[in-house]
Amino acid sequence: MESNKKExxxxxFDDETQLLxxxxxxxxxxLNIDDVYTPxxxxxxxPLLGLSESRLHIAGFIYGMIGTLTAFLGxxxxxxxDWPIIFGGKPYWPVPSFIPIxxxxxxxxxAIGMTVTFYTVCGLGPGVKAKTLHDRITDDKxxxxxxxxxxTDEDNNAYHSLFSKFGASHVETKTM
Amino acid sequence: xxxxxxxxRKPLIYGNKTYHQITEDICSPTExxxxxxxxxxxIVAVTLLSFGVFCILWQIYYGVVVWNLNRTIGWGYGITNxxxxxxxxxxxxxxxxxxxxxxxxxxxxxxxxAEAMTxxxxxxxxxxxxxxxxxxxxxxxxxPLPNTRGPLWVNFNSPLxxxxxxxxxxxxxxxxxxxxxxxxxxxxxxxxxxxFRRKMYNVLSFGWVGAAKHWQRFExxxxxxxxxxxxxxxxxHTIVSFDFATSVIPGWHTTIFPPxxxxxxxxxxxxxxxxxxxxxxxxxxxxxYITINHIESMNKVIVLTGSIVGVAYLSELFIAWYSGAVYxxxxxxxxxxxxxxxxxxxxxxxxVLSPQVFWSRKIRTSIWWTFFISIFVNIxxxxxxxxxxxxxxxxxxxxxxxxxxxxxWNEIGIYLGTFGIFFTFYLIxxxxxxxxxxxxxxxxxxxxGNQYRFSNQGDEHHEPHGSTSLIADxxxxxxxxxxxxxx
Numbered sequence: 001m002e003s004n005k006k007e008x009x010x011x012x013f014d015d016e017t018q019l020l021x022x023x024x025x026x027x028x029x030x031l032n033i034d035d036v037y038t039p040x041x042x043x044x045x046x047p048l049l050g051l052s053e054s055r056l057h058i059a060g061f062i063y064g065m066i067g068t069l070t071a072f073l074g075x076x077x078x079x080x081x082d083w084p085i086i087f088g089g090k091p092y093w094p095v096p097s098f099i100p101i102x103x104x105x106x107x108x109x110x111a112i113g114m115t116v117t118f119y120t121v122c123g124l125g126p127g128v129k130a131k132t133l134h135d136r137i138t139d140d141k142x143x144x145x146x147x148x149x150x151x152t153d154e155d156n157n158a159y160h161s162l163f164s165k166f167g168a169s170h171v172e173t174k175t176m
Numbered sequence: 177x178x179x180x181x182x183x184x185r186k187p188l189i190y191g192n193k194t195y196h197q198i199t200e201d202i203c204s205p206t207e208x209x210x211x212x213x214x215x216x217x218x219i220v221a222v223t224l225l226s227f228g229v230f231c232i233l234w235q236i237y238y239g240v241v242v243w244n245l246n247r248t249i250g251w252g253y254g255i256t257n258x259x260x261x262x263x264x265x266x267x268x269x270x271x272x273x274x275x276x277x278x279x280x281x282x283x284x285x286x287x288x289x290a291e292a293m294t295x296x297x298x299x300x301x302x303x304x305x306x307x308x309x310x311x312x313x314x315x316x317x318x319x320p321l322p323n324t325r326g327p328l329w330v331n332f333n334s335p336l337x338x339x340x341x342x343x344x345x346x347x348x349x350x351x352x353x354x355x356x357x358x359x360x361x362x363x364x365x366x367x368x369x370x371x372f373r374r375k376m377y378n379v380l381s382f383g384w385v386g387a388a389k390h391w392q393r394f395e396x397x398x399x400x401x402x403x404x405x406x407x408x409x410x411x412x413h414t415i416v417s418f419d420f421a422t423s424v425i426p427g428w429h430t431t432i433f434p435p436x437x438x439x440x441x442x443x444x445x446x447x448x449x450x451x452x453x454x455x456x457x458x459x460x461x462x463x464x465y466i467t468i469n470h471i472e473s474m475n476k477v478i479v480l481t482g483s484i485v486g487v488a489y490l491s492e493l494f495i496a497w498y499s500g501a502v503y504x505x506x507x508x509x510x511x512x513x514x515x516x517x518x519x520x521x522x523x524x525x526x527x528v529l530s531p532q533v534f535w536s537r538k539i540r541t542s543i544w545w546t547f548f549i550s551i552f553v554n555i556x557x558x559x560x561x562x563x564x565x566x567x568x569x570x571x572x573x574x575x576x577x578x579x580x581x582x583x584x585w586n587e588i589g590i591y592l593g594t595f596g597i598f599f600t601f602y603l604i605x606x607x608x609x610x611x612x613x614x615x616x617x618x619x620x621x622x623x624x625g626n627q628y629r630f631s632n633q634g635d636e637h638h639e640p641h642g643s644t645s646l647i648a649d650x651x652x653x654x655x656x657x658x659x660x661x662x663x
Contacts, residue, residue: 039195039364040615041391049388054396060404074320075332082322087333100338100415107404108345115352118397119382122390124359128383135367137386138360140195140618 007175008034009148009159010133011168012141016042019142022166023048026144031158034147037137056121060114067109071102131176141169148173188282188624191464195618198465202610202617203365205460210607213459221599228593231586232307240310242586248579249569253587254304256561260444261301261594262343262416263437263557266409267445268294269350272357273405276398281624282473284616285466288361289456290449291354292609296601297448298347300594305339307590335418342415349408353401356394359384361614413441420564426507427568432495436488440557443481443527446474447553452602454547456611465612468541475540478553482531485560489528507568515580516567519559526556 013019019042026033027048036049046053075098079085084092119125137143146159163171193201210218235242245252268290275283309315318340320330330337363384366377384390417437420428450471457466496508511520530552534540571578583591605611 036388037386038388038391039199039386040360040619041395042388045388046392051389051392054393056393056396057400060400064404078320078322078329079332083329087331090333094333097333100335100411100418101332101341103407103411104338104341104345107408108348111349111352111401111404114397114400115356118356118393122387122393124382124384124390126379126382130363130366130378130381130383130385132367132385136196138364138367138384139199 005149005175006034006147007149007173008133008145009156009173010143010145010171011159011163012134012136012143012170013166014141014169016142018166018168019144020044020048022144022162022168025166026162029158029162031146031155031162034145037133037143037145039138039140039142042142056114056118059117060110063113063117064106064110066113067105067107068102070109071105072098075101133174133176134170134172144168185624186467186469187626188285188467188469189465189617189621190467190626193464193621193625195621198618198621199364199368199614201462201464202612202614203368206365206607206610207368211459214603214607217599218603221596221603224592224596225600226596228590228596231589231593232303235307235586235590236312240308242584244581244584244587246579246581248572248577249566249581251565251569252581253583253591254308256558256565257591257594258301258304258308259416259437259561259565260558261297261304261598263413263441263444263561264448264554265294265297265301265346265350265445266413266438266441267449268292268297269346269353269405269409270442270445271449272353273402273409276402277406280473281620282470284613284620285470286449286453286474286612287616288354288357288609288613289453289606289611290445291350291357292602292605293449293452294350294445295347295354296598296605297445298343298350299601300598302343302347303590303594303597335415335422338415339419342412346408346412349401349405353398353405356397356401357613357616358609360386360394361610364614365610410438413438425568425572426501426503427511427564430492430495432488432491436485436492439481439484439488440527440560443478443485443531444553444557446478446481447550447557450474450478450546450550451554454543454550456606460606460611462612465617468543471543471546472537472541475534475546475549478549479531479534479540482527482553486528489524503573506571510571511563511567514567514571516563516570519563519567522559523556523563526552527560530556 013022023033023036023045033049036045076093080093133143133145134141148156243252271283271290272287306312306315318330322329359382362377362381366374366381369377414434417433421430421433423429453466457463493508496504530549533549539545566581570581
């Protein structure tokens with residue numbers, strides 16, 4: 001996750017409509033946006049940034065299936081092979097009795113697996129120091145960031161004019 | 177934004193808020209010194225908690241004998257309180273998960289606190305079966321560990337074991353869901369804080385920065401967790417009801433139990449959310465976010481689930497008579513007119529009759545009515561569990577073993593102690609975490625904030641004046657503000 005220090009040029013917008021318009025314009029000009037930071041999920045932003053749909057739910061399904069199999073096969077092994085016992089005249093393999101625990105473990109595995117995956121792929125976790133560009137981004141500002149470590153003056157001018165055109169309230173360069 | 181909201185919908189956020197104002201309003205309670213009310217509440221809660229811990233230690237030391245259980249009545253206060261707390265916990269998941277799937281946007285005002293309530297209620301609930309086992313150091317017997325006590329395994333056929341899995345899964349999933357939702361909001365507080373608080377919130381917020389891809393994954397995660405939590409919450413109380421329904425005790429052995437317990441759980445959970453929210457919104461000045469419309473919506477859920485519960489009670493009575501089974505008939509006659517008739521009256525009166533007043537709009541939009549009815553429902557749902565558990569056991573098959581049960585000081589003390597635990601956690605929660613989900617409220621703001629709701633109609637005179645008068649006592653002048661203000 002960690003890379004070398006980058007020089008980031010970012011602009012803050014006051015409203016998500018400005019942000020969306022600016023991102024659209026950046027796409028038209030083929031400007032390479034490093035990232036966009038918002039205080040809440042802005043709908044309609046993902047396709048503009050070319051973000052493909054998250055595959056987290058597929059991972060969740062796989063974790064869930066692992067849970068299903070663990071529970072069902074585990075209980076089956078215990079009651080059929082490891083220590084067969086007759087409970088109240090039920091058969092050794094009482095499938096309906098296995099449904100509740102199988103369901104619970106499916107949900108448990110899926111939820112834990114997905115959450116751990118989410119924090120891992122996002123590089124988040126306790127002790128991770130936030131690389132905050134500006135303190136208001138988690139409050140009310142919508143931020144577009146460009147990586148200007150290796151860009152030409154022409155690019156930089158294009159970024160600045162984009163910010164001024166869409167009314168960025170604050171523009172700053174930071175080394176992260 | 178693009179979604180269409182019906183013009184007759186009332187706004188969910190009042191007071192011409194900007195995004196920054198929302199942050200200010202919701203974060204400020206965590207940033208100020210605690211108020212006097214809070215300190216007094218906290219002292220009371222911690223006192224109760226300490227007494228509860230003392231009672232629990234007493235019970236662990238002397239054993240279950242300090243409870244007034246006997247051979248006939250083996251389940252009393254402990255299991256009553258367990259089911260009661262678990263039921264209360266159900267509203268949080270219902271609000272955050274089921275209402276998320278149904279796209280009920282009003283849930284954003286109350287979901288955070290309701291989820292917190294879920295987690296604390298489940299902790300309180302879990303205490304009871306854990307200490308009820310008597311020898312708490314043998315608790316690991318619940319865990320399917322092979323070959324540590326002869327090659328015997330746990331009984332996977334037993335609903336009591338299903339309960340262990342259901343409750344621990346429920347607690348874990350609720351905790352993950354709640355905490356993941358809190359992460360962006362902790363980041364908001366972090367970026368407003370300095371010094372030690374900034375460090376603390378940096379740890380709590382997991383380094384969240386609000387990147388677009390993170391938000392996308394976050395929404396995906398929350399949606400799937402909601403999808404998982406929805407059947408989960410239904411399964412938990414279904415399984416709790418199996419603890420009774422799969423036994424052969426008249427009064428317990430009923431196929432109606434799963435849906436009836438689930439409806440009852442939602443019913444009591446919403447009542448507890450109301451009780452807490454009415455106090456929280458006032459104490460933290462969140463009346464613009466937890467509005468009278470939220471209260472009304474929750475009251476509608478209460479009257480619906482209360483009526484379902486009422487129908488279930490009457491169905492039980494009818495089926496007991498219709499079945500022709502004398503033991504079943506006796507169990508229900510004994511419930512209604514036997515030694516515990518007062519508990520049955522409490523159950524029927526508080527659960528079936530009292531919420532019916534919410535058919536009147538005037539009453540369900542009244543704060544005081546809501547508060548009192550929510551307390552009644554909490555009491556009624558406690559009586560329901562007491563009636564089911566204790567009256568069914570007290571008069572069993574053999575008249576020679578009939579008995580009467582009342583709680584010992586220790587049982588009452590532990591019950592009071594769980595209130596202490598619950599409110600201690602809740603009061604710490606309102607000091608540390610934003611009580612309303614900041615990011616979620618901002619995300620619905622342009623659909624549901626009052627300045628956007630009414631200015632979108634083009635003609636401000638279309639503002640439903642009825643709605644302003646309904647909320648007039650809560651936010652006096654906010655609605656007279658400039659409605660044409662728009663970004």
